[in-house]
Each structure stands twice: as structure tokens, then as C-alpha cells.
Amino acid sequence: MKDSGDSKDQQLMVALRVRPISVAELEEGATLIAHKVDEQIVVLMDPTEDPDDILRAHRSREKSYLFDVAFDFTATQEMVYQATTKTLIEGVISGYNATVFAYGPTGCGKTYTMLGTDHEPGIYVRTLNDLFRAIEETSNDMEYEVSMSYLEIYNEMIRDLLNPSLGYLELREDSKGVIQVAGITEVSTINAKEIMQLLMKGNRQRTQEPTAANQTSSRSHAVLQVAVRQRSRVKNILQEVRQGRLFMIDLAGSERASQTQNRGQRMKEGAHINRSLLALGNCINALSDKSSNKYINYRDSKLTRLLKDSLGGNSRTVMIAHISPASSAFEESRNTLTYAGRAKNIKTRVKQNLLSVSYHIAQYTSIIADLRGEIQRLKCKIDEQAGRGQARGRLERGDIRHIQAEVQLHSGQGEQAEMRQLREQLISAFQEQMDVRRRLLELENRAMEVQIDTSRHLLTIAGWEHEKSRRALKWREEQRKESYTKDDSEKDSDTGDDQPDMLEPPEVASARESIAALAGEQKKLHKQKVSRVWGAAGGVRPGSSGYTCCVTLLSSLTSLCLICLICKMGAVMLQPSWGRWEDFQRLQNSTLPPLSTESEAHRMFKASPGAWQVKSSSVPTPPPIQISSLVTQEGPPQDSLGSRIISSPDSSENLSEVPLSCKERKEILTGTKCILVKAARRRSQALGPEGCHLLAPATEHSSLSLHSLSEAEDAQPPGPLACKRPPSPMLQHTAREDNLSSSTGEAPSQAVEHRSDGPRPWPRGQKKSLGKKREESLEAKRRKRRSRSFEVMGQGLSRPKTHLLGPCPTEGMSDHRMPVCGHPAPGIRHLGKITLPLAKVRFPPSQNTGPGDPSRPAIPPNPAGTSPRVTRGPHLPHGTSTHGKDGRIRHN
Ligand SMILES: Nc1ncnc2c1ncn2[C@@H]1O[C@H](COP(=O)(O)OP(=O)(O)OP(=O)(O)O)[C@@H](O)[C@H]1O
Known part of the structure; x- marks a missing residue:
């Protein structure tokens, strides 16, 4: 030192x-x-x-x-x-x-x-x-x-x-x-x-x-x-x-x-x-x-x-x-x-x-000991301070918890009872809602079953009508051949011969009765659903906005189901083998396969050569089938229900020669048209803006009103486009309405007239002259008919059109011409047109008989010449069915 x-x-x-x-x-x-x-x-x-x-x-x-x-x-x-x-x-x-x-x-x-x-x-x-x-x-x-x-x-x-x-x-x-x-x-x-x-x-x-x-x-x-x-x-x-x-x-x-x-x-x-x-x-x-x-x-x-x-x-x-x-x-x-x-x-x-x-090296040990002691002292000091801080923190947290507990104790006693009551009310309301939903689902299931049964019966009736028309056509052909061999006096004496009555099969009569019963049940189910929705809505009264919403909701659902049904039916009817009684028998005995998924529907359409005409891409869900007109309207007499079914493509033109069948067919087509338009409107309402947005690509082509349909009929060249033009691959289900409506009016005659001109576009200026010609031809046919001739009078359909379609569906529904999701309806009228070729095209008698006519399938003759009752079903001779380029069916 x-x-x-x-x-x-x-x-x-x-x-x-x-x-x-x-x-x-x-x-x-x-x-x-x-x-x-x-x-x-x-x-x-x-x-x-x-x-x-x-x-x-x-x-x-x-x-x-x-x-x-x-x-x-x-x-x-x-x-x-x-x-x-x-x-x-x-x-x-x-x-x-x-x-x-x-x-x-x-x-x-x-x-x-x-x-x-x-x-x-x-x-x-x-x-x-x-x-x-x-x-x-x-x-x-x-x-x-x-x-x-x-x-x-x-x-x-x-x-x-x-x-x-x-x-x-x-x-x-x-x-x-x-x-x-x-x-x-x-x-x-x-x-x-x-x-x-x-x-x-x-x-x-x-x-x-x-x-x-x-x-x-x-x-x-x-x-x-x-x-x-x-x-x-x-x-x-x-x-x-x-x-x-x-x-x-x-x-x-x-x-x-x-x-x-x-x-x-x-x-x-x-x-x-x-x-x-x-x-x-x-x-x-x-x-x-x-x-x-x-x-x-x-x-x-x-x-x-x-x-x-x-x-x-x-x-x-x-x-x-x-x-x-x-x-x-x-x-x-x-x-x-x-x-x-x-x-x-x-x-x-x-x-x-x-x-x-200056320390000696020997003193380092003591220095190290001192340092360790110092470190230990500092650690103790830090721990002491930390412990003091934790104790203070615990004290503060304890105070906070104590205060919270007191606040909850005082303020929560009154609120807890209220909260408990509200919770119970909420749970009971939720359970009630679930119960209503369950009942609605049950009703929906029942309605679906009824729809399936109804569609099956309708197919039965339609098959029978088709068969009946075919037999009548065959019988008239035979009668005409015979008339060539007889002189005029004999012809005059034969004018009183009528077509022999064909007994309706018992299954058809049973189908008519079942349809009547099912329609009543449909109506009853609909009322029950509406009442359930009222109840679920908490006392919604008719006429109120809530009531409108409920009805709209149900209608939207049923419209979607209906669209699916019609697509399915169209697909089935466009099968190559369709038109034979045995097909109807087969379908009658089998239940309609549900279109459970879009892929399944796609498969089904693909399987059919004519599927492109009815393929619907906008209906991916299984179709709960419902025909609104049968439920919501006081429909026509039940005996005409069978005539509402879409005619077979092969026999549609021949059906027009049967006055009763033609009328019934028009009724069917008119009713179907009305249903489809309603369904489209309700679906659009149900989907709302979002749904419209999602379905925009589809609805752009499928949105349809009668107005647009009529315009389409006016603007579109009928015959060649309907018969020979390759169909658009974007065909939509509602486009069938176009086809159906055209089959009830002037379009068929136009198609007939235009057929002779080849596949050129239909000029608008020729419509009036064609109308005149059609009138003249009609008059001539009447005269022929009065002279016991058997010329086909397909153009006669235009006469009852105004009477049948005038007030009810066409005009009434023209008010519902609506652009779906902001897309104007006229923009889609050329698209998605489903052509049921033979239901739309009327052939003149001179062209009907030619088996080599490529525009029309030849009606297979009945070589046996047996009566309709004997020759129906499997006894009908037919060749191999082929399809023309226009998708129509030909029987070789
Ligand atoms: N500044 C002062 N204010 C008030 N009182 C004082 C002050 N100075 C001294 N006194 C008082 O005077 C007295 C004598 O003071 P003190 O005893 O301190 O003297 P001293 O110098 O220490 O004497 P001695 O040498 O005998 O010890 C004491 O009673 C003290 O309280």
C-alpha cells in the first residue's frame, strides 16, 4: 500500500x-x-x-x-x-x-x-x-x-x-x-x-x-x-x-x-x-x-x-x-x-x-469470494425488489377483483334474473323455429312425392294421347288410300265414316283420376305450408308485406322445382325412342329418376341425342316437382289434363288434324307457358340481386316473358332456324316456353311455308303475304275437308289461337315482362331456344308422306293395318331410329 x-x-x-x-x-x-x-x-x-x-x-x-x-x-x-x-x-x-x-x-x-x-x-x-x-x-x-x-x-x-x-x-x-x-x-x-x-x-x-x-x-x-x-x-x-x-x-x-x-x-x-x-x-x-x-x-x-x-x-x-x-x-x-x-x-x-x-495472486481467491458475495447480494436485492413489486401487483389485482366481485354482486342480481328469462325465451323461440322448419320440410317432401306421382300420371296420359293420335293418322292414311280406289259417289257415301273410337286404357283413366286427387292434395299442402310460414313469421296476415314474402318464398321454391321437372320431362320426351306406346308404358311403370345433381342431369342429357335442346345448366338441385297451375289455379276440366302434355315430336303435326287433340294441346301449351313464366319470375324474385348475379350467365339466356317470346317469334326466322339450324349449345330450360308458345301460333305455319324456301332467313316482309297464302290454303283445305278429302289441316291451329291464348296467359303475363337482374329480356330471345321440331313444324300433306324427306321423320306405316287397340304398344312396326343433323328423329 x-x-x-x-x-x-x-x-x-x-x-x-x-x-x-x-x-x-x-x-x-x-x-x-x-x-x-x-x-x-x-x-x-x-x-x-x-x-x-x-x-x-x-x-x-x-x-x-x-x-x-x-x-x-x-x-x-x-x-x-x-x-x-x-x-x-x-x-x-x-x-x-x-x-x-x-x-x-x-x-x-x-x-x-x-x-x-x-x-x-x-x-x-x-x-x-x-x-x-x-x-x-x-x-x-x-x-x-x-x-x-x-x-x-x-x-x-x-x-x-x-x-x-x-x-x-x-x-x-x-x-x-x-x-x-x-x-x-x-x-x-x-x-x-x-x-x-x-x-x-x-x-x-x-x-x-x-x-x-x-x-x-x-x-x-x-x-x-x-x-x-x-x-x-x-x-x-x-x-x-x-x-x-x-x-x-x-x-x-x-x-x-x-x-x-x-x-x-x-x-x-x-x-x-x-x-x-x-x-x-x-x-x-x-x-x-x-x-x-x-x-x-x-x-x-x-x-x-x-x-x-x-x-x-x-x-x-x-x-x-x-x-x-x-x-x-x-x-x-x-x-x-x-x-x-x-x-x-x-x-x-x-x-x-x-x-x-496491489493484490497478490494468492489473494484472488478472496477477491473472487468477495465478488461472489457481491453478486449474491445484488441478486438478493433484485429479488427483494421484484418480490416487493409482485406483492404490490398482487395487492392491486386483489383489489381489482374484489371491486369487480362487489360490482357484479350488486349490479348482477337484478340483471341475472332478467338475463335468465331472456335466455329461456330465446331457447324456446329457437326450438319453435326448428319445429316449424321440420314441419315445412315434411310438407316439402310430401309435395315432392305428389309432384312425382302427378308427373308420372301425366306422362301416362300424354303417351296415350300420342298413341291415339298416331292411330288416327294411320287410320286416315288408310282411308285416303282406299278413297283413291273408289269413285266419287262412293266417296260421298263414305264421308259419313268416322274414325273408330279407341277405348282408353284403364291405366289412363286411373291416371286422370289420380291427377285430380293429387291436385287437391297439392293445394292442401300449399295451404299448409303457407299457414306454417305465417305461424313461423309470428302472425303474418294475408295482404301484409310479411305474407307476400312468405308466399314469394314458397313460390320461388316451387318454381325452381317446376323448372326442374319440365326439363326432365323434356329430356325424356326427346329420347330417340320417344313416341312409342311402349315407351310410355315403360315410363309409367318406373318412377322418374331424380335429377339429384347437375352432373347427373348433365349425364342424362348427354345420353340423349336430343339432350342439347333441353339441357339446363341453371337447375342443379333435385327437382321437387310442382305444377303451379294445378295447385294455384282452378284448372281446366280434369279430362283435358292429359291433353296438356307436350305432344310427341313425331306426332305433333298430325295431332293438329284432330280437332279435340289440337285444342287440348293448345291448352296444355298455354298453361305450361304460363307456369314457366311464373316460375321464372318467382325464381328471379326469390334469388334476388345476389342470386341474379350468380345466375347471370344463365338467366341472361333463360329470362323470358311472353312478350319477348312473341317478339322472338316475330323476329326470328322460324322454320329453318327451328328445324335445320344447329341448335345453340346454351339452351336453357325456360327457352322451351318459346318453343311451346310458337307451337301454338303462327310460327308453325310460318315454318311450313318457309320450309319450301330452304334454309334462308325468314324475311319480315313476307309475313303478310304468307298469311294470306295461309288463309287461302286454309280455305282450300276446308273445302277439301267438306269434300271428304283427308288433307292435313295443320294450319288450322291459327284459328283458335286468339280464343285460347288471347286473354289469359299471353296478355296477362306480358305485364310480367321483366328484365331479370337488370338484363332486358329481349336480349335473350334468340338464345336457348329449345326446338321440339315436330311440334313446331307443320308439313303440307304433299310433303308428309315422303319417307325420304329429310326435314321430317317419316311416320312408320302400320303394315298390319290392325286397329289401334290391337296395334298399340309393341306391335307397332318401326325401324331403327336415327337422328338427323337437326336433332330430329327419323325412323328408317
Ligand atoms: N449562539 C448562541 N445562542 C444562544 N445561546 C448560546 C449561544 N452560544 C452560547 N449560548 C449559551 O451560552 C451558554 C454557554 O455556552 P457553551 O457552553 O457552549 O460555552 P462553551 O464555550 O462551551 O463553554 P465551555 O468552554 O466552558 O465549555 C450556554 O448556556 C449556551 O446555551
């Missing part, structure tokens, strides 16, 4: 404090002779000067003294501490020595300044408080060791005030000249409170005796020493240790024997006090004389030996001189001021007590 650090000269600081004049002094008649002129100057008046003394007339009666700082009776303890001692604390911590001592005559306030009272603590207490506060502030980086000792020099003997039992102690000087008190008690602590308790204990041990000058006169010099060792917490091979010492000395007061009136022990004490103070004065004189190189005799007294460093060595020293302002203490005050003034010239050489400690 070695000392290091630079030294510098430090002037001794001298402060003067003038205490208040005491009551005793006032009683003695003393006057104030010490006055503070400014912060540094004090004037002392000489009370003994006689103004009448001529010899001293020109001498000044007052003398001024300059100090570093001066205090009078107005100064507080804090002011004295701040101005004298506080600045020393930082130096002590940094390794500098410092000394504060109170000097002055007895009873002038030295003990008051240094020790103070309980209410006005002195420099001891204030200094220690600030010292430990400064150590605490830098303790994270620096490690401190603080030790304290408290002694008195009484009668030139040193006593340990912290442990008086130790007896008198000796002063020793080490090799470096540092004065040490051998065996003194040094209490190491960094607790300021503990040091203060020790200080109080030591003061009680200090020798105080009342004298005439001071009731609490200190008969000894008290020395409080505080040593501070500071080192960095960062361990290194070279460790710096800074050691500073602070001396705070309360000297005993110089006294005069006459003043103290001491006798005996008190006089002896005073002698020792004065001797030590004299030695101190001599040292101060010697130290303050800059010019002289006098020997400083510190060894004259233990006080000067102890204050060796403080006076002339390595220390920042502050001397606080005390005087009484009373005129009675003029001599003591003047001497004190003189000594204090001299001390002001004393300079000390101050240097930092810096000790460099």
Missing part, C-alpha cells in the same frame, strides 16, 4: 461567531462591545478606554477584525454549518482530511456550536447526517467503510468517551507521521442514527463541571474523529483506497482564574486547559508566520499533537472562533480575535489520501 495523489496549499478558514449576550452579563452591567459590521468584519470596542484621558485621546477605541465569515447573535446553527463545515464533507469522502474546531474563551458558545441542543443540533449531527447521505448516494459504485471514535483530552490525558473504562490512552505516531490514539474504540458503521446515539453517549461521559463563568463548562477538549475508507466496487489487481478523516473538536475554553473563581480541581483543570491552548496558540503563531521558519512544537500538548495534521499538515481546517459580546469579556475576546486573526494566515498542504493496493 502506498500513498499517492497531488497536494495543494489550502488556507485555514477562520470563522467568528459572536454569541448573544447572556442575562448574567447584562445583570453585571456589561455592554455590547462586539459588533458584526458585515459578513466578514467584526468590530470590537474597548470598554476600558477613558475619553477623559488626554494621553489616549487620539487612540482608536475600536478595532476591526477580518475573518472568512462572521456570525452574530442572529445566526442560526444551520447558517454556521452551511458556511463552515458542509463543504468539507465531499473532501472527506474523496480521501481528504478535514478539521473543524471551536475555539474561544469559556462560556462563549463553543459546545453550543459543535454539539448544539436537541432542538438546535450542532455541527456534529449535521455533518454526520450529510456524510452518510453522501455515502448512500454513491454506494452503488463505491464501497465505504466508516469508523468513528470519540475522545477527550482532560488534564492532558486522553480518554475514550465511547468506552471510558479503557482508561487513559496514549498518542502514537506511525512511520508516516500520522498520529494515532492507541487502543481507541473505533465503531464501524454506516448508520447515521447509530453514530448519533454513540455521540450522545460519549457526551454524557464528557467531563463537564459548572463554573462561575459557565454552568455547563467543558473541562476537556473533545475530539470526534470520523474516518471514511472508500474503494471502488470494481475489483482489480490494483485497487485504489481513499481514506479521509474528519476531526470535529470542541476545545475547552480558556479561562481566567479570577473569572472562573476556580479552586482546587477546577483550577488544576483550568491550568491544563490553558497550557494546551497556549501550545495551540504557539503553533498557530508559528504556522501563521510566513517569513519565519520557526519550529512548530506540536509536542507541547496532546491537543497540538493530535491536531498536527489539522494545523500544519494534510487537512482542510476550519476554525470557528467564539467570543462574547459583553464588555466584561473584552480581554478574552480581544485575545481570541487576535489568535483567530493569526490563524487566518495559516496554510496547509492538502493532498488526497489515495492508497493503491
Whole structure:
């Protein structure tokens, strides 16, 4: 260990404090002779000067003294501490020595300044408080060791005030000249409170005796020493240790024997006090004389030996001189001021007590142990702080939970019952809704079954009508052949021959009856569904908006189902083998396969050569079949229901020659047209904008109104497009309405007329002339018919058209011409046109018979010439069916 650090000269600081004049002094008649002129100057008046003394007339009666700082009776303890001692604390911590001592005559306030009272603590207490506060502030980086000792020099003997039992102690000087008190008690602590308790204990041990000058006169010099060792917490091979010492000395007061009136022990004490103070004065004189190189005799007294460093060595020293302002203490005050003034010239050489400690490698283990201990200490500190934070957090969370629980308890009691009630109501409403849905599904299932049965019966009836028409045609052919061989008279006589009646098969009659029953059931189911929806809607009444919504919903569903049914029926009827009675028989005995998926429907259409005509891409769901007209309308007589079915492609033109069949067919077509238009409208309404958007590609072609249909019929070249033009692959289900409607009106005749012109487009300008020709031809045919000729009168269909179609479906539905999803209906009229070729095209008689006519399938003859009853079904001769390029069926 070695000392290091630079030294510098430090002037001794001298402060003067003038205490208040005491009551005793006032009683003695003393006057104030010490006055503070400014912060540094004090004037002392000489009370003994006689103004009448001529010899001293020109001498000044007052003398001024300059100090570093001066205090009078107005100064507080804090002011004295701040101005004298506080600045020393930082130096002590940094390794500098410092000394504060109170000097002055007895009873002038030295003990008051240094020790103070309980209410006005002195420099001891204030200094220690600030010292430990400064150590605490830098303790994270620096490690401190603080030790304290408290002694008195009484009668030139040193006593340990912290442990008086130790007896008198000796002063020793080490090799470096540092004065040490051998065996003194040094209490190491960094607790300021503990040091203060020790200080109080030591003061009680200090020798105080009342004298005439001071009731609490200190008969000894008290020395409080505080040593501070500071080192960095960062361990290194070279460790710096800074050691500073602070001396705070309360000297005993110089006294005069006459003043103290001491006798005996008190006089002896005073002698020792004065001797030590004299030695101190001599040292101060010697130290303050800059010019002289006098020997400083510190060894004259233990006080000067102890204050060796403080006076002339390595220390920042502050001397606080005390005087009484009373005129009675003029001599003591003047001497004190003189000594204090001299001390002001004393300079000390101050240097930092810096000790460099180089550790041996063997000491590393202890250093490591110290470091580990330090790490452990820091960990404990962190854990302690974290635990404190967690405890605080738990406390806060506990408070929050407690508050929440209270809030829930108070506010939730009323709301819980209400919430429970609402929940029960919600659950019951949900269950009721599910029940209604289930019942509706059951009704839907039943309605689907009814629809399937109805469609099956309708197919049966349609098959029979077809067969009947075919037999009638065959019979007329035979009759015409026979008529060529007979003369006119025989012809006239044969005009009364009618076509033999064909007995209706029992299954057809049964189908008609079943259809009637099923229609009633359909109606009943529909009413039930509507009532269910009303109930589910919570009391929706007819005529209200809710009612409209319900009906719309149901209608939309049923319309979709209907569309599926018609597509399916169309696909079946366009089978190559369709038109034979056995096909109807086969279909009658089999249930309609449901179009469960779009792919299935696609397969079905593909399987048929004519499937492209009816392929519907917009109906992917299984078709719950429902014919609205049978349910929602008071339909035509049930016996005509069979005639509503779409005619067989092969026989449609021949059917027109049968008045009753033609009428029925028109009714069927009209009714179907009405249904389809309604279905399309309801589907559009049900789907709404979103559905329209989704179905836009399809509806663009399938949206249809009668108006658009009629326009289409007018604008579109009928015959060739219907018969020979390759069909569009984008055929839609509703496009069949176009076909159906055209089959009931002028289009067929136009097609017939146009057929002779080849596949050129139909010119609009020729329509009127063609109409005229058609009328003429019709008239001629009538005449022929009256003359018992058997020419086919396919054009006669145009006559009942206005009667059948006029008011009811066409005009009525023309109001429903609506653009679906914003797409105008006319834009789709050329697309998706399903052509049932033979139902649309009427052939003139001259062309009907030619088997080689490619535009029309030849009607297979009945070589057996049997009656319809005998020849129906499997007995009908037929060749191999082939398909023309226009998709129509040919029988070879
Ligand atoms: N500044 C002051 N303000 C008020 N009272 C004071 C002041 N200074 C001293 N006194 C009072 O004067 C009396 C004597 O003071 P004190 O004992 O401190 O003198 P002293 O110099 O220590 O005497 P001694 O040398 O005999 O110990 C005390 O009662 C003290 O309360």
C-alpha cells in the first residue's frame, strides 16, 4: 500500500461567531462591545478606554477584525454549518482530511456550536447526517467503510468517551507521521442514527463541571474523529483506497482564574486547559508566520499533537472562533480575535489520501469470494425488489377483483334474473323455429312425392294421347288410300265414316283420376305450408308485406322445382325412342329418376341425342316437382289434363288434324307457358340481386316473358332456324316456353311455308303475304275437308289461337315482362331456344308422306293395318331410329 495523489496549499478558514449576550452579563452591567459590521468584519470596542484621558485621546477605541465569515447573535446553527463545515464533507469522502474546531474563551458558545441542543443540533449531527447521505448516494459504485471514535483530552490525558473504562490512552505516531490514539474504540458503521446515539453517549461521559463563568463548562477538549475508507466496487489487481478523516473538536475554553473563581480541581483543570491552548496558540503563531521558519512544537500538548495534521499538515481546517459580546469579556475576546486573526494566515498542504493496493495472486481467491458475495447480494436485492413489486401487483389485482366481485354482486342480481328469462325465451323461440322448419320440410317432401306421382300420371296420359293420335293418322292414311280406289259417289257415301273410337286404357283413366286427387292434395299442402310460414313469421296476415314474402318464398321454391321437372320431362320426351306406346308404358311403370345433381342431369342429357335442346345448366338441385297451375289455379276440366302434355315430336303435326287433340294441346301449351313464366319470375324474385348475379350467365339466356317470346317469334326466322339450324349449345330450360308458345301460333305455319324456301332467313316482309297464302290454303283445305278429302289441316291451329291464348296467359303475363337482374329480356330471345321440331313444324300433306324427306321423320306405316287397340304398344312396326343433323328423329 502506498500513498499517492497531488497536494495543494489550502488556507485555514477562520470563522467568528459572536454569541448573544447572556442575562448574567447584562445583570453585571456589561455592554455590547462586539459588533458584526458585515459578513466578514467584526468590530470590537474597548470598554476600558477613558475619553477623559488626554494621553489616549487620539487612540482608536475600536478595532476591526477580518475573518472568512462572521456570525452574530442572529445566526442560526444551520447558517454556521452551511458556511463552515458542509463543504468539507465531499473532501472527506474523496480521501481528504478535514478539521473543524471551536475555539474561544469559556462560556462563549463553543459546545453550543459543535454539539448544539436537541432542538438546535450542532455541527456534529449535521455533518454526520450529510456524510452518510453522501455515502448512500454513491454506494452503488463505491464501497465505504466508516469508523468513528470519540475522545477527550482532560488534564492532558486522553480518554475514550465511547468506552471510558479503557482508561487513559496514549498518542502514537506511525512511520508516516500520522498520529494515532492507541487502543481507541473505533465503531464501524454506516448508520447515521447509530453514530448519533454513540455521540450522545460519549457526551454524557464528557467531563463537564459548572463554573462561575459557565454552568455547563467543558473541562476537556473533545475530539470526534470520523474516518471514511472508500474503494471502488470494481475489483482489480490494483485497487485504489481513499481514506479521509474528519476531526470535529470542541476545545475547552480558556479561562481566567479570577473569572472562573476556580479552586482546587477546577483550577488544576483550568491550568491544563490553558497550557494546551497556549501550545495551540504557539503553533498557530508559528504556522501563521510566513517569513519565519520557526519550529512548530506540536509536542507541547496532546491537543497540538493530535491536531498536527489539522494545523500544519494534510487537512482542510476550519476554525470557528467564539467570543462574547459583553464588555466584561473584552480581554478574552480581544485575545481570541487576535489568535483567530493569526490563524487566518495559516496554510496547509492538502493532498488526497489515495492508497493503491496491489493484490497478490494468492489473494484472488478472496477477491473472487468477495465478488461472489457481491453478486449474491445484488441478486438478493433484485429479488427483494421484484418480490416487493409482485406483492404490490398482487395487492392491486386483489383489489381489482374484489371491486369487480362487489360490482357484479350488486349490479348482477337484478340483471341475472332478467338475463335468465331472456335466455329461456330465446331457447324456446329457437326450438319453435326448428319445429316449424321440420314441419315445412315434411310438407316439402310430401309435395315432392305428389309432384312425382302427378308427373308420372301425366306422362301416362300424354303417351296415350300420342298413341291415339298416331292411330288416327294411320287410320286416315288408310282411308285416303282406299278413297283413291273408289269413285266419287262412293266417296260421298263414305264421308259419313268416322274414325273408330279407341277405348282408353284403364291405366289412363286411373291416371286422370289420380291427377285430380293429387291436385287437391297439392293445394292442401300449399295451404299448409303457407299457414306454417305465417305461424313461423309470428302472425303474418294475408295482404301484409310479411305474407307476400312468405308466399314469394314458397313460390320461388316451387318454381325452381317446376323448372326442374319440365326439363326432365323434356329430356325424356326427346329420347330417340320417344313416341312409342311402349315407351310410355315403360315410363309409367318406373318412377322418374331424380335429377339429384347437375352432373347427373348433365349425364342424362348427354345420353340423349336430343339432350342439347333441353339441357339446363341453371337447375342443379333435385327437382321437387310442382305444377303451379294445378295447385294455384282452378284448372281446366280434369279430362283435358292429359291433353296438356307436350305432344310427341313425331306426332305433333298430325295431332293438329284432330280437332279435340289440337285444342287440348293448345291448352296444355298455354298453361305450361304460363307456369314457366311464373316460375321464372318467382325464381328471379326469390334469388334476388345476389342470386341474379350468380345466375347471370344463365338467366341472361333463360329470362323470358311472353312478350319477348312473341317478339322472338316475330323476329326470328322460324322454320329453318327451328328445324335445320344447329341448335345453340346454351339452351336453357325456360327457352322451351318459346318453343311451346310458337307451337301454338303462327310460327308453325310460318315454318311450313318457309320450309319450301330452304334454309334462308325468314324475311319480315313476307309475313303478310304468307298469311294470306295461309288463309287461302286454309280455305282450300276446308273445302277439301267438306269434300271428304283427308288433307292435313295443320294450319288450322291459327284459328283458335286468339280464343285460347288471347286473354289469359299471353296478355296477362306480358305485364310480367321483366328484365331479370337488370338484363332486358329481349336480349335473350334468340338464345336457348329449345326446338321440339315436330311440334313446331307443320308439313303440307304433299310433303308428309315422303319417307325420304329429310326435314321430317317419316311416320312408320302400320303394315298390319290392325286397329289401334290391337296395334298399340309393341306391335307397332318401326325401324331403327336415327337422328338427323337437326336433332330430329327419323325412323328408317
Ligand atoms: N449562539 C448562541 N445562542 C444562544 N445561546 C448560546 C449561544 N452560544 C452560547 N449560548 C449559551 O451560552 C451558554 C454557554 O455556552 P457553551 O457552553 O457552549 O460555552 P462553551 O464555550 O462551551 O463553554 P465551555 O468552554 O466552558 O465549555 C450556554 O448556556 C449556551 O446555551
